[in-house]
Amino acid sequence: xxxxxxxxxxxxxxxxxxxxxxxxxxxxxxxxxxxxxxxxxxxxxxxxxxxxxxxxxxxxxxxxxxxxxxxxxxxxxxxxxxxxxxxxxxxxxxxxxxxxxxxxxxxxxxxxxxxxxxxxxxxxxxxxxxxxxxxxxxxxxxxxxxxxxxxxxxxxxxxxxxxxxxxxxxxxxxxxxxxxxxxxxxxxxxxxxxxxxxxxxxxxxxxxxxxxxxxxxxxxxxxxxxxxxxxxxxxxxxxxxxxxxxxxxxxxxxxxxxxxxxxxxxxxxxxxxxxxxxxxxxxxxxxxxxxxxxxxxxxxxxxxxxxxxxxxxxxxxxxxxxxxxxxxxxxxxxxxxxxxxxxxxxxxxxxxxxxxxxxxxxxxxxxxxxxxxxxxxxxxxxxxxxxxxxxx
Ligand code: CS2
Ligand code: MG
Numbered sequence: 001x002x003x004x005x006x007x008x009x010x011x012x013x014x015x016x017x018x019x020x021x022x023x024x025x026x027x028x029x030x031x032x033x034x035x036x037x038x039x040x041x042x043x044x045x046x047x048x049x050x051x052x053x054x055x056x057x058x059x060x061x062x063x064x065x066x067x068x069x070x071x072x073x074x075x076x077x078x079x080x081x082x083x084x085x086x087x088x089x090x091x092x093x094x095x096x097x098x099x100x101x102x103x104x105x106x107x108x109x110x111x112x113x114x115x116x117x118x119x120x121x122x123x124x125x126x127x128x129x130x131x132x133x134x135x136x137x138x139x140x141x142x143x144x145x146x147x148x149x150x151x152x153x154x155x156x157x158x159x160x161x162x163x164x165x166x167x168x169x170x171x172x173x174x175x176x177x178x179x180x181x182x183x184x185x186x187x188x189x190x191x192x193x194x195x196x197x198x199x200x201x202x203x204x205x206x207x208x209x210x211x212x213x214x215x216x217x218x219x220x221x222x223x224x225x226x227x228x229x230x231x232x233x234x235x236x237x238x239x240x241x242x243x244x245x246x247x248x249x250x251x252x253x254x255x256x257x258x259x260x261x262x263x264x265x266x267x268x269x270x271x272x273x274x275x276x277x278x279x280x281x282x283x284x285x286x287x288x289x290x291x292x293x294x295x296x297x298x299x300x301x302x303x304x305x306x307x308x309x310x311x312x313x314x315x316x317x318x319x320x321x322x323x324x325x326x327x328x329x330x331x332x333x334x335x336x337x338x339x340x341x342x343x344x345x346x347x348x349x350x351x352x353x354x355x356x357x358x359x360x361x362x363x364x365x366x367x368x369x370x371x372x373x374x375x376x377x378x379x380x381x382x383x384x385x386x387x388x389x390x391x392x
Contacts, residue, residue: 090281
């Protein structure tokens, strides 16, 4: 079964998505997500100019060897562009292999370890009444775990709040640190002790500030505190850990197992945030999560809207088959995206399931995709109140 055709499809139904479609000489095809938010066309060029020519004529069954060829064979290792491109090839080959076997992909990864995947949804508000409404709305949709993001008095809307869609955000860590514990206190007294609550700091604090926040939030029993410091300084987590028992989640911007080496071995985190799409595909993320499992660290895969339905499906198949699955972020896509990518995964009573169709269970309607050309878009940036550029 040889790879005969490789197409890179760029479409922007509700936002930009990059999809690799591989087709074999016996007519089977597989999909892989290569979407890198705000830098999409860099991955398109990497795939079209460098990767696709290497794939044509290769045995589609040799997933591991192809992974090693694209990783080691390039000499220049790691990095988000390279690893998103490798992820797309890897995912598409797993999709093909499972379609050839006539099985849903999770069967090839070892079979189901559970009935469904606990998902968390996003709630946010500028103030408490708006936040409470948003939590109630997520609960009505079935979510059993909720990420809570809140506006900060004195600042314009910040990351994670619905009205924050702007090019430049404004940030002040002191105001945030003062305000956030009171938000969780109010949410706990309104919704009780049982509901799992999560929060994303989005890389904005120094290690000592993060330590203080983790400690201040302990009474409210968070499921996790995410990206409390910029993730590339792994050692910073030691200081945070010394001061708090609030569980920590890190890694949505990581792309290889090497990014996790110290924080996993030293047990500085509790959840691995990597997505299949940004971390070299199913093959490599499985490797990271098997390493993490030795330390009772679990998965908490990134599932924003900029991971396409193909990337989401890949996450669900892997999550179902992993023993150390923790939770899955789930941010439903818009109606136009769902028309372009027909999916078979389900969300019932707060649990996701990848479905029972062969392969990933996602098909790409290329004609529908063609209606939505690429639209250049950037992520926002974040500035302190004096104008200094800060982490977004
Ligand atoms: C995030 C994302 O889902 C999350 O936890 O941190 O919203 C992230 O900002 C985007 O995926 C960036 O592309
Ligand atoms: Mg995040």
